Amino acid sequence: MTGKRPRPPRGFRDFTPDLMILRKELFSRLEKLFQRYGYDPIDTPIVEYWETLAGKYGEEAENKLIWRFKDPWSGREYALRYDLTVPLARFIASHQDVVLPFKRYHIAPVWRHEEPQKGRYREFYQCDADIVGSSYPEADAEIVNLVVDALRVLGFNDGFKVRVNDRRLLTGIFEEELGIENPLPVYRAIDKLDKIGVEGVKRELMERIGLNGTTTEKILEIISLRGDPDETLDKIEEKYGNNKNVKEATRHLREMFDLIFERKLTLLDLSLVRGLDYYTGPILEVVLDKPKIGSVAGGGRYDNLIGIFLGKEIPATGVSIGIERIIDAGIELGIYTLRRKTVTQIQVIVVDRESYKYAWEVASRLRSMGFNTRIDVSRLKEQTQRKKARRLSIPVLAFIGLKEMESKTVTLYFTESGERIENIKVDEAKDIIQKRL
């Protein structure tokens, strides 16, 4: 294989330090926020038995997007984690001693066998927060408040909207007005609205599902309802309020919106359906005002999913933050930069080979003071050490030569200001560096 330049598999990525430093910072902000709300961390394996994932996500996922494979030894079928929600449901069924309601977050990669393209990868992180064990609107409201705060800690201030809908609204209206008993295929067509436009959805409804023109037009009219939550709920109740599903949904949504702190950022939008089969109640999606890149978070209520595993139903609701798209958008908008190429704050520059051991001691002392400190391990010339430190934009250089060794001092150089301070006792270095970092 000599000479070949291997790459990560197609659709997979390496993360270099500049990207990892940014990613870790953003994951850490989200993690702190989740913990502020009292959500606890869990983790599940990256593989599940195939039958755990089968039948949960819908046709496309099942037949095309889930990475499944056979254990070559046992012949047992496995699948790579496709999202963090079905594993959570399985987790709840496996750990029946958890205290309900169970509030958990999970920041972890998932895998989808997509055709790779710009911004779309086969392995990507999701950041999920869910509440298991409450059927009340309070739980859905907390999830909306959490996702609004999440976008804010990620730096998007008010530059986004939370679109909300409820599966029961569409189910009820479709049933009442159009006699549609299984709305899932219709949802799947509507879900493509952003991608294929109104005309595209119309074609899907008529040609693929076989609905007639009147029904199709009616559906398009219904899903065009959107706007301020209260006003839109008034309209819906007036028109379709006799239907049991609609009645339940409007009551649930009114109580939910009542507990949302930032209602001005929310929108009731009947064209929102979400692509996954398992949702049963309120659903939500976050879209940025710019750039136009589709949703950056999505979620909703799935009251039946855990029951599939457990045999008894446990209601649940949650949200998944699409951190990869948010990172792409944040870089495009200039909210995030990839400026930091290293975590290193101080490079100890070994000026004379004879002062090497003293230089190591100084590096060790600087580390004890809390500074991220590198030292040469390659016997490089002083000039080369400096050049490499510059390429990584390390902010402080600490020179150690014979002079410093004899006087038990260090010479500091701050690269941004160009300031150079000689003859510093190592103990005094802490304050001097801290003030300038």
Added chain:
Amino acid sequence: MTGKRPRPPRGFRDFTPDLMILRKELFSRLEKLFQRYGYDPIDTPIVEYWETLAGKYGEEAENKLIWRFKDPWSGREYALRYDLTVPLARFIASHQDVVLPFKRYHIAPVWRHEEPQKGRYREFYQCDADIVGSSYPEADAEIVNLVVDALRVLGFNDGFKVRVNDRRLLTGIFEEELGIENPLPVYRAIDKLDKIGVEGVKRELMERIGLNGTTTEKILEIISLRGDPDETLDKIEEKYGNNKNVKEATRHLREMFDLIFERKLTLLDLSLVRGLDYYTGPILEVVLDKPKIGSVAGGGRYDNLIGIFLGKEIPATGVSIGIERIIDAGIELGIYTLRRKTVTQIQVIVVDRESYKYAWEVASRLRSMGFNTRIDVSRLKEQTQRKKARRLSIPVLAFIGLKEMESKTVTLYFTESGERIENIKVDEAKDIIQKRL
């Protein structure tokens, strides 16, 4: 599937919040330490093309332990990451713009198709630190200093030893004394010493490899050399110092030990070989004084591995910390506990349904003050809210009823001390809580 209780796949684990809180704390300590040494984070995909991993680890890994599978659509062969070292080598070959020496850490899961047993899983985390681009003993010494500090930040103080050897010592001595030209099969037999004992190794050498009795006895004599690094190096030089490999190795090791800060924790031990094929120079392993559970960290120099991918050789050295065994040992020794069942610090208890909205506002204020705060989302009775908070050992309860709502106050209860403080203005709660947490 109704009624079935699914489990994670055999050999895989879920992590509940108590375990995750501990794991995150330990990962974070290691991460801070790696950064203190100026090591930068990277990440690589969990899958690599099979040919990237093939031929790197040795027979057993290749034929049995690597999880490999075919993409059902393309037929392309993939493998789950088996360690973090080969992916690093591939990373270096894929990213030729990295500044050398490249110091990186990587905390991530790997997968091995082992037969599951107590303490041995098919998915487990490794915490690796490596230096790419230096062939000097300084790099190996830094890795030893780093691993000693790692065991300390993990709470093991001086309760461990770092066993060191150098592949070139054994290669040189075997070649010189016994005419063995390919020592890899002999290494594999010696590597089983801890598991099968001296008699077991003897049988392996004679029966499986076909060595005669004299050679076998000689090998056992050589690998029984161990002790203080300087004294042991003196003995080796006296006996085998004419061999070129031995000469190189002893010089390298002397310079390396000279830069190790805690030499009293190190040991030169000729029976250490490490199981992987790719090592070329100094190798190391950390063993705890107790419990007796095999090595908890291991690593060494692998100067040829990157060359396989890149076509030109780049020296490298590093260590992998076996955090799973360390966690098991730490729990057994009582260094770690699983006491914390939640990150939540304050549970807001809703006493009257009518004060619900005020309670939500207080929860939000407490979060702004930096406290991890939960609130009921299930309309539970006061008593049930308290019972659940107690089951999770949440340290602070904040009661909100009509009285508190009207006076814009909160009543605080500290579960450990039993202290109850009424009539606190929300703004004043911060200091009161902080002092008692």
